[in-house]
Amino acid sequence: METLQFAYDNLSLIGSRALEHIAIVSVAVSIAVLTGVPIGLAITQSKRAADFVLYLASMLITIPSIALFGLMIPLLSPIGYGIGYVPAVIAVILYSQLPIIRNTYTAIADVDPALREAGIGMGMSPLQRLRQVEIPLAMPVIMAGIRTAVVMNIGVTAIAAYIGAGGLGTFISRGISQTDPRQLITGAVAVSILAIAVDLFLAFVQKLLTPKGLATGVAA
Amino acid sequence: MSDVSVDKVAGTAPRLALRGGTGRAYKLGRLIPWLVLIAAVGIWWFTGDTPEDILTYQEDIVYLGGQHIALVAYAGGLALITGIPAGMILSRPAFRRSSEIVLQVFNLGSTIPTLAIIALCMTALGIGTMPAVFGLWMATLLPIVRNTYTGLRNVPKMLIEAAQGMGMTPRQIFWRVEFPNALFVIFSGIRTALAICVGTAPLAFLIGAGGLGELIFTGIALDELPMLLAGVIPTALLAVLTDFIVGQLQYWLVPKGINPLR
Amino acid sequence: MIRLENLTKTFGAAGSGITAVDRVSFEVPEGEICVLLGPSGCGKTTTMKMINRLIEPTSGKVFIDGKDVTHIDPIQLRRSIGYVIQQIGLFPNKTVADNICVVPDLLGWDRKKSRTRAAELLEMVGLQPDTFMKRYPKELSGGQQQRVGVLRALAADAPVMLMDEPFGAIDPINREVIQDEFLRMQKTLRKTVIFVSHDLDEAVKMADKIAIFRAGRLEQFASPEHLLSNPATPFIETFLGTDRSLKLLRLVQVADAMLTPADTVRPEDPVAKARDLMEKSGHPAIIMSNGDGRPGGIILASRITGQGSCREAAEPVRATVPVKVDLRSAVALMFTHDMPVIPCVDEDGKLQGVLTYRSIVRSLANSKIAA
Numbered sequence: 111m112e113t114l115q116f117a118y119d120n121l122s123l124i125g126s127r128a129l130e131h132i133a134i135v136s137v138a139v140s141i142a143v144l145t146g147v148p149i150g151l152a153i154t155q156s157k158r159a160a161d162f163v164l165y166l167a168s169m170l171i172t173i174p175s176i177a178l179f180g181l182m183i184p185l186l187s188p189i190g191y192g193i194g195y196v197p198a199v200i201a202v203i204l205y206s207q208l209p210i211i212r213n214t215y216t217a218i219a220d221v222d223p224a225l226r227e228a229g230i231g232m233g234m235s236p237l238q239r240l241r242q243v244e245i246p247l248a249m250p251v252i253m254a255g256i257r258t259a260v261v262m263n264i265g266v267t268a269i270a271a272y273i274g275a276g277g278l279g280t281f282i283s284r285g286i287s288q289t290d291p292r293q294l295i296t297g298a299v300a301v302s303i304l305a306i307a308v309d310l311f312l313a314f315v316q317k318l319l320t321p322k323g324l325a326t327g328v329a330a
Numbered sequence: 331m332s333d334v335s336v337d338k339v340a341g342t343a344p345r346l347a348l349r350g351g352t353g354r355a356y357k358l359g360r361l362i363p364w365l366v367l368i369a370a371v372g373i374w375w376f377t378g379d380t381p382e383d384i385l386t387y388q389e390d391i392v393y394l395g396g397q398h399i400a401l402v403a404y405a406g407g408l409a410l411i412t413g414i415p416a417g418m419i420l421s422r423p424a425f426r427r428s429s430e431i432v433l434q435v436f437n438l439g440s441t442i443p444t445l446a447i448i449a450l451c452m453t454a455l456g457i458g459t460m461p462a463v464f465g466l467w468m469a470t471l472l473p474i475v476r477n478t479y480t481g482l483r484n485v486p487k488m489l490i491e492a493a494q495g496m497g498m499t500p501r502q503i504f505w506r507v508e509f510p511n512a513l514f515v516i517f518s519g520i521r522t523a524l525a526i527c528v529g530t531a532p533l534a535f536l537i538g539a540g541g542l543g544e545l546i547f548t549g550i551a552l553d554e555l556p557m558l559l560a561g562v563i564p565t566a567l568l569a570v571l572t573d574f575i576v577g578q579l580q581y582w583l584v585p586k587g588i589n590p591l592r
Numbered sequence: 593m594i595r596l597e598n599l600t601k602t603f604g605a606a607g608s609g610i611t612a613v614d615r616v617s618f619e620v621p622e623g624e625i626c627v628l629l630g631p632s633g634c635g636k637t638t639t640m641k642m643i644n645r646l647i648e649p650t651s652g653k654v655f656i657d658g659k660d661v662t663h664i665d666p667i668q669l670r671r672s673i674g675y676v677i678q679q680i681g682l683f684p685n686k687t688v689a690d691n692i693c694v695v696p697d698l699l700g701w702d703r704k705k706s707r708t709r710a711a712e713l714l715e716m717v718g719l720q721p722d723t724f725m726k727r728y729p730k731e732l733s734g735g736q737q738q739r740v741g742v743l744r745a746l747a748a749d750a751p752v753m754l755m756d757e758p759f760g761a762i763d764p765i766n767r768e769v770i771q772d773e774f775l776r777m778q779k780t781l782r783k784t785v786i787f788v789s790h791d792l793d794e795a796v797k798m799a800d801k802i803a804i805f806r807a808g809r810l811e812q813f814a815s816p817e818h819l820l821s822n823p824a825t826p827f828i829e830t831f832l833g834t835d836r837s838l839k840l841l842r843l844v845q846v847a848d849a850m851l852t853p854a855d856t857v858r859p860e861d862p863v864a865k866a867r868d869l870m871e872k873s874g875h876p877a878i879i880m881s882n883g884d885g886r887p888g889g890i891i892l893a894s895r896i897t898g899q900g901s902c903r904e905a906a907e908p909v910r911a912t913v914p915v916k917v918d919l920r921s922a923v924a925l926m927f928t929h930d931m932p933v934i935p936c937v938d939e940d941g942k943l944q945g946v947l948t949y950r951s952i953v954r955s956l957a958n959s960k961i962a963a
Contacts, residue, residue, distance in 0.1 A: 172573045173566045174529040180546050180562035184555055193550070265443030269533070272550060282449045286536050291453050298446035298453075305441045492681030495646060495754070496695050496744075497670030510685040585685040587728030 116292035117300075124278075124300055131277035131304065134195065134267045138202030139260050146207050147252065150214025151240070160215055167208035175201060175266045179273045198267060198275035205266055206259035213255025217248030250320040257312035264305045268297075278304065383556035384563075390545060395564050398541035401459070401534050402572070405466030406527045410520065413471045417478020417516075433479060440472040444530040452537040462539030470527040477519020481512030510585055517580035524576055528569045532561070542568075594626075594643065594752060594784055595619045599652035601638050612638045614808040615652065620801060622751075623782035627795040630805035631831075636788050639805070640754050643786060644673045656752055671695055674745030674753035674783070678760045680737050682729040688714070688740055689725040695748040706747070713743040717773055735766040742774060746781070755787045759794070771797060792832065796820070796839050804828055817843050821956075840956055841919040849919055849955035850936045850945030856881040859888060859903035866891045866902055875948055877933040880906045885942040887912060887935040912937045915944050919955070922947055 117124065153160040173181075182197040191197060221244050229239040271279030281297025284290065420429040444465075451465035485508045493503045535543030542565045549558025586592050601613040613635040620626040628636035641647040643654050645666040654661045661669055674695075682691050689710045690697075696706035711721035717739045729737055738759060745753055759767045771794065778785070789795050795802050796816045804811045804819070812824040820840040823829040832839070856879050857866045866878050870893045880902050882888035889906025896905055910929040913922045915936050926934050926947070936945045 169570060169573075172525050172529070172569045174532055174569050176532045176543065176546050177562045177565040177569070180550065180558050181566070183550070183558060261441050265445065268443045268445040272547060279445060282445055286449065286452070294449050295453055298449040302442040302446045305443055306438055309438075309441045486679075486681075488677060488679040488681040489683060491646075492675070492677050492683075493694075495644060495670060495675035495677065497667050497672075497698060498694075499667055502698070507683055507685075511683070513685075587684045587686065587730060 142206030146210030198270035209255040209258040217251035387560035409470035413474030421482035457538035462534035473523040481515030595655040624800035625785040627799035634805040635808040676758040678757040680741040847915040852945035854946040
């Protein structure tokens with residue numbers, strides 16, 4: 111009851127922190143898409159490159175987020191960005207690489223060779239093939255990768271409150287340090303709702319992006 | 331890092347599940363500890379801190395590291411001995427109708443940030459080791475259950491039919507056909523789950539369960555770089571090492587005929 | 593020996609359910625292959641699965657060697673029956689050897705004994721045991737997998753085998769090869785086989801008996817020859833197709849259709865003798881035999897002009913047909929080389945008889961009467 115009262119009294123604060131949260135994740139994932147998708151496309155050309163890149167990315171993702179934040183403090187402090195928004199965004203960009211690169215890579219690599227051949231046979235240039243055949247077919251899977259990245263990084267961003275990046279995690283960190291269950295629960299519930307809502311929304315987008323002809327079973 | 335688990339349903343698309351990619355990457359795996367070490371040395375060099383500054387925390391590292399490992403071991407162990415049987419039970423024909431709903435809930439549950447899980451555990455159970463282990467267990471459980479379930483469900487029907495036709499008992503079908511053929515997917519789930527477990531373990535400090543998180547969070551709060559690094563480096567190493575070990579187990583324990591890595 | 597008595601399977605509630613198999617009875621003697629044939633959904637697979645009780649019959653009985661299978665524990669029953677499924681279903685987690693030895697292992701055979709047996713079996717189908725025992729199914733080609741699938745059913749030396757479209761998943765060329773291989777093995781193994789198929793050509797080739805199913809009922813149970821020459825119902829006639837006589841050709845050997853002893857002339861005979869013989873027999877050509885008993889030439893009635901010896905009138909023999917092949921191959925040769933009369937020879941190339949179009953037609957008609 112108290113918690114509800116607290117949440118009600120602080121609706122605008124919750125709203126602005128949620129926006130901070132969304133801003134970090136969306137800016138970072140957008141940048142990650144701009145880097146990850148081209149990398150994913152590029153590594154379809156070489157199995158060795160693919161193995162190496164995917165391996166690096168999967169190693170990155172195993173590093174606990176708070177440890178990554180910690181590692182960035184000494185690295186970014188000299189240019190004055192040891193804590194706050196910037197390291198949070200960088201961490202999210204790094205964590206997003208694996209799901210986005212991997213899904214782009216597998217989606218393109220899994221395009222039926224017959225379709226690719228048909229494209230060549232009809233005289234499409236490699237670029238036309240990519241635009242008209244491969245990307246549309248790979249779109250749902252790439253989108254699934256983006257969705258994975260976003261949902262995962264909503265969680266990462268919550269922890270970024272500890273390096274002063276703001277967002278909904280701030281309620282949790284204050285709730286813990288001030289032993290104030292109202293803030294703590296508000297934060298935990300809000301960030302969970304955000305994650306679930308975004309997940310469902312992106313699932314919907316993913317469905318929209320699936321070409322009508324292949325509406326069945328998209329591997330996430 | 332919170333949720334690698336959205337690796338998802340590895341069974342339907344094994345290639346998506348390969349965290350490392352292929353066998354080749356496994357050879358690269360031996361490089362990892364070195365890479366981390368090089369990075370650490372780089373940081374020292376960059377910041378002008380010397381290893382001695384960090385090594386002043388040696389005692390803390392050993393003590394808190396022990397706590398950290400214990401937390402991961404308890405929570406991970408619990409998640410294994412509960413999650414795998416739960417996945418097995420859910421995959422049985424008798425539970426098929428309810429299992430889909432359960433899995434839906436689980437999928438939704440796995441989107442909940444781990445910090446939120448830990449925070450909620452503190453509100454519900456108080457502070458200390460027990461709530462922390464409980465929270466870690468919750469966060470670790472889902473991928474194990476899900477992959478066990480999907481792994482078993484995705485064993486091709488025809489294999490079960492062939493086994494039946496040759497006179498295997500239901501128990502023999504399970505242990506000789508279904509389980510070994512689901513093993514790779516189950517291992518992928520375990521790997522994901524333990525990565526989450528190790529990644530979340532530093533947060534246990536926040537609810538009074540100690541661990542290496544103590545050095546990290548305190549280091550950040552006090553802007554005490556050697557202390558921070560004394561927590562960060564072992565934490566990262568531990569995470570990478572755990573993943574490496576589970577990866578090796580997966581590589582060697584999953585029968586060659588169904589192991590896409592070999 | 594397998595005997596089915598009024599075997600019936602109804603799915604769904606009694607009364608309102610769908611009858612998948614309706615009072616099917618037949619008997620397969622020991623050592624024979626019985627092909628259950630029919631369009632999809634005709635009940636052939638259901639019938640087969642009731643034999644090893646993967647599906648329990650609603651009513652009726654199955655006897656194997658006189659024993660009612662419902663009185664045998666289903667697990668024991670299945671271990672005593674070889675089973676091959678269409679999708680092969682090799683266990684990907686087991687090696688080829690372990691796959692072949694699944695049932696021996698279930699039965700608790702000595703490991704050494706069963707692996708030796710697996711090696712022998714592999715050798716029988718031309719797969720080198722040293723190379724293949726330790727391989728995994730994914731390392732085999734489709735045809736190799738198919739072979740291992742069959743070997744797995746043979747491993748425990750069960751006298752009875754159930755095969756559910758066992759060669760359905762491979763390309764036509766490999767299928768022919770594996771079919772031949774299986775028939776060759778069957779000659780020595782003498783298993784009693786129930787073989788489900790939807791392919792008439794396969795059925796005609798493999799079967800000692802064919803059971804044709806339609807909508808859950810047994811329409812006809814007969815030998816392939818009988819079936820092709822005396823279809824019992826209009827449905828079967830349609831199912832067999834308009835070219836069923838061509839299929840029948842496959843079942844008759846040249847030796848059984850050729851004219852023997854063949855009229856022949858010798859090279860030094862006058863052409864007039866050849867003409868007389870042809871007029872008498874009504875054949876459009878006659879074979880000129882060399883002194884060693886081999887066909888040396890062919891004299892066509894339409895080409896004979898004037899006098900002279902046969903040697904001068906003869907044309908070279910463009911093809912001969914071995915007596916051991918089936919009529920289909922013989923007819924193909926006659927068409928290809930435009931030979932209205934073709935000499936039939938034994939392994940040494942000695943003339944045994946001749947085949948003419950008329951003799952083929954007559955032998956087909958005979959098999960109709962006999963059947």
